[in-house]
Amino acid sequence: MSERVAIVGVAQTVFSPKRPDVNYAELAYEAISLVLESTGLSVEADIDNAVSCSHDIWDGQTISNIGITDVIGGHLRNEEKLAMDGSTAVYYATIGILSGEFDCTLALAHTKMSQTNRNIVNNTAFDPIYSRLLGLDFTSAAALQAQRFMSRYNISEKQIAEVVIKNLANATRNPWVHNKGFYTLDQALDSPVISSPIRKMDIAPDSDGAVAIVMASEKKALKVTDKPVWIKGVGACYDAHYLGDRDLSECYALRSAAEQAYRMAEIDHPRDEIDLVELGDEFSYQELLWLEGLGICGSGEAADLTCRGFTSFDGALPVNPSGGLLAGVPTNVAGLNRVAEAALQIRGEAGDRQVGDVRIAVAQGHSGFCGQHQCVIVLGRE
């Protein structure tokens, strides 16, 4: 049984609005071949498990990992798929290695949002008898959550727009993403309303791409790299499916996932001990709500914290220095990209978006509408 688990390699494709030149296996292989090349590992000699994240309904194929079996090295070998956010690949890879069953795991997440219609795809996430007839999708559900959150804590649209301005400016440092720029508050507030209070600029845009990382037991990791990024803690939790069963202004599932991860990582004071957060801002307001769920501040306090620059690139606790999902990262891939970005920061390999010395980083991913399932990964240098 391994005492510790480390990330030993990270690779990402460029995320672009549309990749008509590749099918999803070819897209995935761009990241897989890069991570194998950079670590010097081979599927046959080194990798004994593979975990991928994708969705059948997005890929238009049942058991959507069928399409990537060859490229991930799953032929007559062990490969498992989760129809969940990419962060859960790290969660399950960690468990597999800690159990002693596996030594070295290839984790992958891939999605081509361009090949279908997000509103129709996301409508199928709703109960067919109870709520699907309304035509609800993730944006309209998120708007209900945003409204509830903002009215409960008296948060203004201007404060939410600060998240957009910060993340899209951060994204100008990130060569892998496609939605970036320096915007004013007026420009953000002039963006067309899609589902009030959510505007076009508040929504992570459609993107195609893949992320692959390799994780290993301590013994294996130290043979592969002199810069292992240790998995210090993991946590995952589901909230209720029906929106009506949840208090949308709160995120109990994230609180629980974070508590599990912090307990494992022995973090008592997240705000002081964490150097960097990469989280799933699928919609801009979620950055504030998730920061509260991650225990960085009290309920309703994240807006003020953001407006004071606490989470800025040069702030005390940079949040999404990569630009986050608003910068253009595909759904499902989102959480593995959060983990990858956090790992690159710890290794000091984040290029122009490196925020300085990062010893402890937190990555958060979520699946389902309004963050129903939450996954938290704490990463560290030591």
Place this chain on the structure above:
Amino acid sequence: MKSAKDNVELISIPMVVDVPYRFAAGKYMTRFLTELRDNGKFYGIRCPLCNRVQLPPRIVCAVCHVKNSDWIELGNEGTLVGFTIMYLPLTDPTTGKPHEPPFAYGSVRLDGSDSVIDHFLNVEPVVEHIRIGMRMKVALKEREDRVGDLGDILHFDPVT
């Protein structure tokens, strides 16, 4: 006497889950489909390590986990390795129209290929008329009717 069971009303809601897709064929299948459409030729991809000639052409050899690279022209004839006669009107998802039963599906190993290709057999759908090991020949649509999908293949004809 009427039982309580007869009075239970059961509700079910009809719904069509209609999700539109446009699937990228990708680099490898685009070349395969282009050759089929423009030149009426079949190409497989050969692994540089194990030499298996694979259909459909794809980026990685599953067995060796190396990038496939060598394009191999295959014959338009092959050998039947399996078949079934269908009695259900299965739907073509690109047209939404059913295939009229009974009809025969067959798996044919084209000459020069290690994989088989599945398509319709242009034979009387009677078990006695079809046998494993039969030689089969591809029938394509006319050049001007070919669009670059697997429907450019009409069926396999028995070689007489």
